[in-house]
Amino acid sequence: MTLHLRRRTHRRTLLSASVTTVLGVGLFLAGGLGLAPWQTAPAGTGTGRGAEGAAPAADPLAADITGVQAHLRQTPDDAVALATLGLDYVQQAKATADPTYYPKAEGVLQRSLTLAPADNFTALGGMAALEAGRHHFAEALAWAKRAVAANTYNASLYGTLADAYTQLGRYSEAADAVQHMVDLRPGAPSLSRASYVAELRGDIATARTDMQRALNDAAGPADQAFAYYYLGELAFNNGDPGTELAEAEAGLRVAPTYTALLQAKAHAEAALGRTDAAITDLTQAVQRVPQPEYVLQLGELYQSLGRTEEADQQYQVFRAEQKLFTANGVALDSDAALFEADHGSARQALAIARQGLATRPFMDSHDALAWALHANGQDREALTESDQALAQGTRNALFHYHRGMIEQSLGDTTAARTDLTQALTINPHFNPLHAPQAQAALATLR
Template sequence: MRTRSNPGPRAALSAAVTAALAVGLFLTGGLGLSPWTGASNDHARPAASGPSGGGDPLAADISTLQDGLRRQPQDPLALATLGLDYVQQARNTADPTYYPKAEEVLQRSLAQQPQDNFAALGGLAALANGRHDFARALDQARRAVAANPYNSSLYGTLADALTQLGRYDEAADAVQRMVDLHPGTPSLARASYVAELRGDTGTARTDMRRALQDAAGPADQAFAHYYLAELAGNSGDPATELKEAEAGLAAAPGYTALLQAKARAEAAQGDTAAALADLGAATRRVPQPEYVLQLGELYQAAGRTREAEQQYQLFRAEQRLLTDNGVAQDSDAALFEADHGSPEQALAIARTGLRTRPFLDSHDALAWALHRTGQDRAALAEADQALAQGTRSALFHFHRAMIQAGLGDTAAERADLGAALAINPHFHPLHAAEATAALAALGGQG
C-alpha cells in the first residue's frame, strides 16, 4: 500500500519506506491463520501491495533504487528502502535469497547513518520477523520506535514481533497506538487479527470491513477481501469465502493469494477439480510453502498419492532453502513432519520453535508432535496453551481431541471433536474427515 500524498522527492522516498514497513507483517511475520486449518502456517499474510497484475511494480522499484545507488552508493534512505523492498520481494516470490541481500543493504544504511535511522531499524525488524527471529525483531522495532515514535508503521512491526513472542496484551497496545496514529488498512488489519486471536470473529470481520473501505487501490482491496474470505472459511462458511475471493480477483486478477482462498472454498463445497486447478495455478505463480503443502494434502485427500508426494518433496526442498537463508523452522515444518514425515523430527523442531517463538500455534505444533510420539499428558498441557487466548481454531480442537483420546477421556474427546466441526467442518482436507468419523464412532454428530 502506498501513501496518498507525494510531498517531494526526499519525503516521497520516506513515504515509500513507511509504506513498506506498513505491510511488513503481512510479508514476513505472523498474522495469518492457515487457510485450511485456522493455525498459523507460514506466518505471513500476503502484502497489501503485492502483485496485482500488469507487471511487477516492486521489481521496477528495486531496479530504480539499484540504479540510483550506483550513482550515489552512500544514500542511507535509498539503502533502507531497497532493503525493505528485498524483504517484500522475498515474500512475493517465495525466494528467501532476498533476505541476505536485504540484510546487507540495511546494515549499509545503518553504517551510513547510525543515529535516528528509523527506516533501517524498521527494515531490520521486518527482516528479522521474516526470518522468524522474533526476539531480534522486537529489539530492532523498539529501537526504531524510539527513533521515531510518531510513525504508525513502526508500531505495526513492533506488534508483529510481540504477537509471535506470545506477548498478546503488549501487541494489542502497539496495534492500538498504530490505529490511533493512522487508522488505515495496515493498522485495521492488525486490529482485526487481535480480535481474531481472542476468538472475537465478529469484531475481526468488522475491522476487516473497515480496512476494505479504507483501501487505497485494487491491491489493498484484494488484500482485504482475502482476509474476509479467510475469516469466513475458518468459520465454516465457504459460500461467503468464495464470494469474497471472487470479489478480490475482480479487483486484482493477479493477486495470487485469492486463488488459494478460492480453492479452499471450492474444496469445502466438494468441487475438488476446481480446487486443484486454482491451487495448482497459485502454486505455479508463486510456490509458497503453504500453497505447496495444501496442494499436496488436497491431492492426498483425492487419493492421488503420487502427486501428493511430489508436493511434499517440494515442500521439504523449500524448507531447506529457507533454512539456508537464515529462516528458522517452527510450527509449519513441525506439523508437516508430524503428519507426513518423522514424529521424532517434528518434536525436535517443535521444541526449538517454541523456545524462539512462543506463539499459540507453536504450542499447538508441540502438542501434536508430543501426541505423535506417545506423550499425551505433556501434549495436553501444550494444547491447552494453544487455546488459552480463546482463539476459534478447528485444528487446535481436533488436535486436543486426539490427545484426549490417547488419554482415554472419551467425554473430552467428544467435546473437542464437536467444537472443531462446529467451528469449521471443512477445516482440513485430511483431518476434517478423521474428525467426522471419530465423532460418529463416539455416537456424536459431525
C-alpha cells in the same frame, strides 16, 4: 481488550532534497499478519509496492528494486536508498517465497546503518521486518523498539512492533501497540491488525467489522485484495466456504494477479466439493508463487482424493523449500513441525516444534508442539501445550481437533467428544485430511 478508534493530530513528514518519506498502506504477510511497513524512496525512483501473493510479472516491486539499484550505482552512499532497497528485498522474499533475498536485505540494511547510525528509522524498521521474515522474533522486537524510539510518530513502525509482540506470545502488549497505531493513523493497515487482535481472542464479529473497515479504507487494488482475502479467511475458518468464495472472486475482480486470492478460492471450492476447480486454481497459484502453504495445501488435497503420487510430489517440493529457507537463515517452526508430524518423521517433528516454541512462543507453536508430542506418544505433555494454544479463546478448528485426538489417546472420551465436536462446529471443512478423521473419531466415541 477492545481497540478504540481515537484520532490524534500528530504527524511527521520528512522532506529533503533527495527523499520523501511516505507512510505506506500496502499490505503483506509477516507471521500472522503484516504490512509493507513504510516507504522512503529516493527522488526519481519507483514508489510502487507489491503485496505477497501478487504474480511476480505484474508486481511493481521488481521495478522499484531496479530503480533503487540504479540510483545506488550513481549514489552508493545514500543511506536512505540502501534502507529502501533492504525493505524491498524483504518484501520480495515474501512475495516470491524466495528467501535468498534475506541475506541481500541484511547486507544493504547494515550498510545503511553504518552510514547513518543515528535516527535511521527506515533501516531499523527494515531490520525488524527482516528478522520477522526469518522468524527471529526476539531480534525483530529489539529492532522494532529501536525504530519506534527513532520515530515515535510513524504508525507503521508500531505495526512492526505489534507483529513481534504477537509472535512472541505477548498478546496484551501487541494489542497496545496496535491501539497506538490506530490512534496515529486509523486506516487500512491499523484496522487490519486490529482485526487480527480480535480474531486471536475469538471475537470474530469484531474481527470481521474491522476488516470490512480496512476494505472500505483501502488505498488501491492491492490493499483491497488483501482485505478481501482476510474477509474470506475469516469466513472459511468459521465454517462458511461460500462467503470465502464470494470474497475471493470479488478480490480477483479488482486485483486479478493477486495470487493469494486464487489459493483462497481453491480453499472454498474444495470445501464445496468442486475439487477439479480447486486443483486448477491451486496449481495456478503454486506455479505463480510457490508459497510453502500453497504447496502443502495442494499436496493434502491430492492425498484426500487418493492421488498419492501427485501428493508426494508436492511434499517433496515442500521439503526442498524448507531446506532452502533454513539455508538462508529462516527458523523453522509450526508449519514444518506439523508437516513432519503428519507426513514425515515424528522425531523430527518434535525437534522442530521444541526449537520453534523457543524462538516463537505463539499459539501456533504451542499447538504444533502438542501435535508433535502426540505423534511421539507423549500425550500428557501434549495436553498441557494444547491448553496453551487455546488459552486466548481463539476459535481454531485445527487446535480443537488436535486436542480431541490427544484426549482420545489419553482415554478421556468425554473431553475428546467435546473438542472434536467443537472442531467440526467451528469449521467442518478445516482440512481435507483431518476433518474426515475428526468425523470418524467422533463416530467411535458416540
